[in-house]
Amino acid sequence: MKKAMAILFSVLFAFSFASCAKSDETADVEYFSDEQKQYYASLGLQGTTVNVYNWGEYISDGSEGSMDVVAEFERLTGARVNYTNYESNENMYSKLSGGGVSYDVIVPSDYMIERLVSEGMLLELDFENIPNYKYIVDDAKGLYYDKDNKYSVCYNVGTTVLIYNTMLVREEPDSWDILWDEDYKDLVLMFNNSRDSFAIAQALLGQDFNTTNPDDWKEAAKLLAKQKEAVSPRYVMDEVFDLMESGEYALAAYYAGDYELMVENNPNLAFCFPKEGVNYFYDALCIPKCTQNKKGAEAFINFMQEPEVALANAEYIYYASPNSEVIANDDYSLKGSEAVYPSVKPNSQYFRNLDEKILGLQSELWVNIIQGREIK
Amino acid sequence: MKQNLSTKLLRQPYIVWSVLFILAPLAMVCYYAFTDKSGAFSLNSISQIPSYLSVFGKSILYGAVATVICFFLSYPFAYALSKAKLSAQKTMVMLVMLPMWMNFLIRTYSWMTILGRSGLLNKFLSLFGVESIKFLGTPGAVILGMVYNFLPYMILPIYSVLSKLDNSLIEAAKDLGCNRLQVFKRVVFPLSLPGILSGVTMVFVPCVSTFYITQKLGNGQIMLIGDIIEMQFQQANNYNLGAALSLVLMVLILICIGVMNRFGSSEENGGALYI
């Protein structure tokens, strides 16, 4: 047995080291002009390390022939990138506020940026080092979370949408209230994420998504409880892809860019922006206070807005890019997508940072909704 | 004296380790449970516990059911395993654990593919004219997920104890006129109790605080205490309530294990666990 274990472990070792042998390969395609290459080579980042902390699956990573953005950045600058992931703003925040780590680039969402700024956890950017900021469209500048354009460079923009299967939903919905329709019992998918689900109920009630009135939240919770009773929705996150693509469910609330991904696998899907309003969100590149390589971080942020890179990312992520060069590019596959780039801006609201009391109330109400308890 | 020194050397590092990495974090949990956001002493979090009592009860019930099912599935398996050919035993022990080397998330996805409304099991059943059955979103699916994920942790300790059972005792019992059932009841079972207690602990304890399985296999409609604690940290940003809930959870689990041990150690050998 000892021998067996020894063999097993040694092979595992070999296996795990063999697996990393093929990681430094450079791309066969040259994406960049000599000018760009010179610029990045002249930054003096050779030998430094940039710690990038991003959402999972939120960068073009070289799969299916796309650009490996991180590898390209390493190649052009000579810096080394430690690229790690998180799956929620809150997890990222816990890690960052805990301390003991230094990240150079993070990608929080709007309301989280607001919070990080208010807690003094972000550094002001030096836009001299981010010349590509000129590509950012005006719509994505001076927004409520960073009014004076000091801390962030917008990375992606998106909305929530109502997705439906035209084989199962006869009428063309234009309102969130179809998610309460008993005809679709057991056919509805909701967010398994209290804030996004509450926003739908709040839109129906005509409330502000960021209301500080506890009674508003309770009213919204009652509406969600009613929905649970009436249609017994399944609360999902990423399962939504499989369940909508397979045609098993008729209706879902999810993000606009992801609708485009789903419709590629199931052409029977359609979407609408419900008239009561959707949530508009921004994810932006920021530099936290704990950075140890601010120049490298700024170079990375700048690199992310190079037209070629921004295009590769936009093609990979499927959310709306704020980069004017991408939007103007005729080869961009999402050009003209009504879901991602709506020609008429839908009725929408932003998420602001909620205070602790409201957050606590919201999660307490959410527990009660799921447990099927009466909302008082 | 020399004996004493070596024993000390054996356990001292562990005691130091436990104080550093088990008790210190535990103290931190206590600190959070009894303070508020500003760090001042407060019973606010603890006072919210009563509204979650039913969830605690439900979690313990789910954990207990999963543990009992695990036990009844595992014991015969471990027994048969201990009687198998010696060389096969080693391989099979590995085979029991091997599925758990696949990523937990991906395994759970796989169960969703099997149990879904248009999933594999329903497709298979429809061949026999059975109408689509709702598996996901039921307590059964959640318990199945728990049983699946923790079954090896019940099989292995029981097997480990059974594999070295003193055969002469069984022979002796037989010689004294015990039939097979009596041999099992009077000899084999009591002797395997330490392994059972270890297995039950290793299944019950993580089951009660599990979180991901319930959300995914329960269609997001079933919420156990693990999910709620998770939510306090990840959505509500309320470390204090999260810590208070997990402190209470810990006390409840300790009580459950204590009861189990009292019950288990009525026999001579039940010394595996102490509370």
Add this chain to the structure above:
Amino acid sequence: MKSKTSPLSKLYMALIFLFLYAPIAVIIVFSFNASTSTYIFTEFSTKWYVEFFNDSYAMRALRNTFVLAIVNCVISTVFGTVSSVGIFKMKNKWMKSAVMSVTNIPMMNPEIVTGISMMLLFVFVGTLLKMNDVLGFTTLLIAHVTFSLPYVILSVIPKLNQLDPHIYEAAVDLGCKPHRAFRKVILPEISSGIITGAIMSFTLSLDDFIISYFTSGPSFQTLPIYIFSMTKKRVKPDMFALSAIIFVTILVLLILVNVAESRAEKKELSRRGDAK
């Protein structure tokens, strides 16, 4: 020892294995799916295997995961076994039960609580030591050893309880030095407990997400963190391909080892037969 497995128990074992391996079979099948769906099988394709080998982050994460799991397995098995013996030999009953209760704590704390409290502890120690980047491989390893130890201890202690104390005393009486007596007499008796403990600690470490998330730093990401972070978007089937590769590799290894061992056993038997 003669095999005494009846057909009925063979059938039962097969059923349990079916239960354990059904999801694995599904994973393997869907790793060959042409579309991104992990729910509806459309067409056969090997593209996800190609994708996976091009995914340098996944490759790095895979290596990290295995390195961590192996180091953790070795440390926690040795440490856990030694500690078990120490605990077992404790005379003071009260003390013994206190230590065992403490041992259970890492198991019953919800992972997120263990993860965050360990992170805060490490950061606290880090600020004391004036270290900026305290979170990294070492902290990750400490966390893993901490949550693996109870499983090793709970596997070894029952075997120690089973032990006949007189064997050890006899060995010492016959002139064995204590540590030699331990190695020659006790270790073989408790080996099955040690092995199950080792397997469990390896498995736990391989699969842990939450605790790893909070105790790791920017330079060391493990595969579970990588996979969980995908859930904002979608877990791609190349992760299924990865699982299939790991699974098949280990399965083949196991079979090879098993064949080799049973051959050696047969040889041994036939040699003994000849000698007679």
